[in-house]
Amino acid sequence: MSERPVLTLKRRPAAETATSEASGETAPVMRRRKTVVVAAPDPRKQKKQAQKEAEKAAEAERRAAAKEERRRQWLLKNTRPVKQPKAPVRPPRPVRLMPVADALRMLADCWPQLFSPELPLRLMKTGIREEMEADMRLRQFALTSKQLRRCLRSLTRSEGYLNATLTGGIRYGLDGQPAGVVTEGEYLLGQLRLEKVLKRRK
Numbered sequence: 001m002s003e004r005p006v007l008t009l010k011r012r013p014a015a016e017t018a019t020s021e022a023s024g025e026t027a028p029v030m031r032r033r034k035t036v037v038v039a040a041p042d043p044r045k046q047k048k049q050a051q052k053e054a055e056k057a058a059e060a061e062r063r064a065a066a067k068e069e070r071r072r073q074w075l076l077k078n079t080r081p082v083k084q085p086k087a088p089v090r091p092p093r094p095v096r097l098m099p100v101a102d103a104l105r106m107l108a109d110c111w112p113q114l115f116s117p118e119l120p121l122r123l124m125k126t127g128i129r130e131e132m133e134a135d136m137r138l139r140q141f142a143l144t145s146k147q148l149r150r151c152l153r154s155l156t157r158s159e160g161y162l163n164a165t166l167t168g169g170i171r172y173g174l175d176g177q178p179a180g181v182v183t184e185g186e187y188l189l190g191q192l193r194l195e196k197v198l199k200r201r202k
Contacts, residue, residue, distance in 0.1 A: 097150075097153060097154045097157060097158075098150050098151060098153075098154040099154070100121075100154055100155060100158050100160070101117065102154075103150070103151035103152075103154040103155050104116070104117045104121070104155070105117055106143060106147065106151050107151050107155075109143075110132075110135075110136070110139075110141050110143055111132070111135075111174050113174065113175050113176035114172055114173070114174055114175075114176050121155065121158070121160050121161055121164065122172045123161070123164060123165060123169055123170065123171045123172065123182065124152075124155075124156075124171060124172065125171040125172060125173045125179035125180050126171065126180060128173065128174065129148070129149075129152060131173075131174055132148055132174070133145060133148065135174065136148070157193060157197060158197075159194065159197055159198075162190045162191075162193055162194040162197065163194065165182055165186060165187060165190035166182060166187060167182055167183070167184050167187040168181050168182060169181060169182040
C-alpha cells in the first residue's frame, strides 16, 4: 500500500514539486473557503426608491390626464353638432268665423238698441267688449264669453263692417247712441284686414 500524503499548509520546495510532476502524482490543491456576506437592504434607500417610483407613476398619470383633456377639447372644438331634422311646419289653420247673420241674431237678443238683423250693421265703440261682459254678468245672459268673442270676431272681420270703417265714421255704444268716431289709424288697420279677407276668398 502506498502511503497517503500528509496535508500541510507549507509550500513544498520546488524540487519536490518537480519530482511529483515527474512521477505523475497530482499534488493536492488547498483552497480557502469563501464566505459570502449578504448585506441587509438599507431602509432609507428602499424608501427613496419607492418615493421615486410613486412620483414617476403620478407624473405618468398626470400626463395621461392632460393628454385626454386636450383630446376632449379638440373634439369639442372641431366636432360639428348634429343637426336635428326640422319638423315640417304646418300652415296655420284658417279661422272659422260664425256666419254674420247668426252673430247678429245672438247679439240682438241681448242688446237690441245696437244690433238688429233688419238694420244696417253699425260700428261699435272702442272697448265695447269689456262693457258687454260686465253687462252679461250683471243681467245674467245665457250668452257665454266664448260665444261673445266669436260673435264680435265675425262682425268686425266681415266685409260690410270693414267697408264701413272709414275715417270720421260714427261709432255706437250699447244704448245705440253715438260714442266716438273712427280714427285714421283705425281706418288703415281696417283696410289691411279687408285685403286679407278678399285674399282668402280668391
